[in-house]
Amino acid sequence: MTDAELQILKNKVLKGYRISKEEALQLENTDLRALCRAADEIRRSASGRDFDMCAVISVRGGRCSENCSFCPQASCASSEIRTFPLLSSEPVQKMAVQRDRQGVRHFGLVSSGRKMDKAGIAHICQVIREVREKTEIHLCASLGLLDREDLHALKDAGVERIHNNLETSERFFPQLCTTHTYEDKKKVIRMAHQEGLEVCSGGIIGAGENFADRVDLALAERELGTESVPVNMLHPVKGTPLEDQKRLSPDEVRRTIAVFRFILPRAWIRLAAGRDFLPDEGRDCFCSGSNASITGDMLNVRGISVEEDIRLIHELLGQQDSAAGWRSGEM
Numbered sequence: 001m002t003d004a005e006l007q008i009l010k011n012k013v014l015k016g017y018r019i020s021k022e023e024a025l026q027l028e029n030t031d032l033r034a035l036c037r038a039a040d041e042i043r044r045s046a047s048g049r050d051f052d053m054c055a056v057i058s059v060r061g062g063r064c065s066e067n068c069s070f071c072p073q074a075s076c077a078s079s080e081i082r083t084f085p086l087l088s089s090e091p092v093q094k095m096a097v098q099r100d101r102q103g104v105r106h107f108g109l110v111s112s113g114r115k116m117d118k119a120g121i122a123h124i125c126q127v128i129r130e131v132r133e134k135t136e137i138h139l140c141a142s143l144g145l146l147d148r149e150d151l152h153a154l155k156d157a158g159v160e161r162i163h164n165n166l167e168t169s170e171r172f173f174p175q176l177c178t179t180h181t182y183e184d185k186k187k188v189i190r191m192a193h194q195e196g197l198e199v200c201s202g203g204i205i206g207a208g209e210n211f212a213d214r215v216d217l218a219l220a221e222r223e224l225g226t227e228s229v230p231v232n233m234l235h236p237v238k239g240t241p242l243e244d245q246k247r248l249s250p251d252e253v254r255r256t257i258a259v260f261r262f263i264l265p266r267a268w269i270r271l272a273a274g275r276d277f278l279p280d281e282g283r284d285c286f287c288s289g290s291n292a293s294i295t296g297d298m299l300n301v302r303g304i305s306v307e308e309d310i311r312l313i314h315e316l317l318g319q320q321d322s323a324a325g326w327r328s329g330e331m
Contacts, residue, residue, distance in 0.1 A: 013042055053306070053310075054295065061084045064114065069242050096137055099306065102307075140159065141163065186220075206234035
């Protein structure tokens with residue numbers, strides 16, 4: 001795609017046009033700098049100076065029945081992992097309060113396993129209620145392939161957003177996981193929206209998929225109306241089937257972020273796991289269409305600290321606002 005064609009496409013997106021798969025695929029060979037500048041212009045038009053940080057806490061850890069090939073907790077992995085039962089309310093509250101004071105907007109409770117059972121859901125709902133009494137942070141949950149009853153209970157307790165990654169395209173998904181299906185995940189996302197919950201759903205790049213698979217993932221999220229789209233960069237963990245997978249180059253990551261912005265102009269495009277392998281910890285991606293992050297340590301890999309994220313965003317914006325003002329969206 002020529003620069004002139006790129007500008008025409010960008011202007012159409014700014015006016016509400018939904019680009020086609022064919023147009024998105026043409027962005028693979030578009031000049032990267034021009035593409036990233038155009039994506040950042042779309043980001044500024046859609047979300048202005050707003051930036052969203054989400055921190056997560058693992059509320060239960062251990063070997064999982066699912067065989068997701070990138071995950072050290074998966075049944076197919078031999079990686080060393082930390083195993084612990086469902087956390088009590090106290091450590092969850094403590095971290096939620098800390099993150100709230102730091103200015104983090106969203107706080108996610110994440111559990112290993114295919115699906116949390118009813119007793120676990122009841123426990124999490126009580127924890128959520130207690131966290132709500134002590135903080136103003138927005139609460140998210142990533143608890144597996146939940147049913148409608150679970151989603152309804154979580155919403156009543158105070159959860160605002162459900163996380164359920166599609167991971168990749170429908171075509172490539174069986175290469176990553178065979179113990180559940182793409183449709184299983186889409187069903188949960190549809191039910192969450194029907195229950196009045198927002199959805200956080202994205203995927204992992206650099207797991208052997210091609211550019212078209214990444215485009216198809218973004219298009220699937222657009223079709224589902226996903227509000228928050230995390231982009232994880234594969235961290236090849238020893239003991240997983242993908243331990244020898246070559247990591248994507250920083251330019252490939254930037255291009256993916258920019259294309260996601262063209263397809264999802266109003267979504268939170270959220271840098272997630274793998275940022276620590278980027279030489280600039282994601283700075284260029286935040287100038288290429290991304291407007292959100294998962295901050296602090298990830299579930300199984302190292303992340304970027306809250307303090308580092310706040311400093312980075314302030315540097316990009318050229319100011320030193322307080323964390324509270326930053327969280328409010330006027331950075």
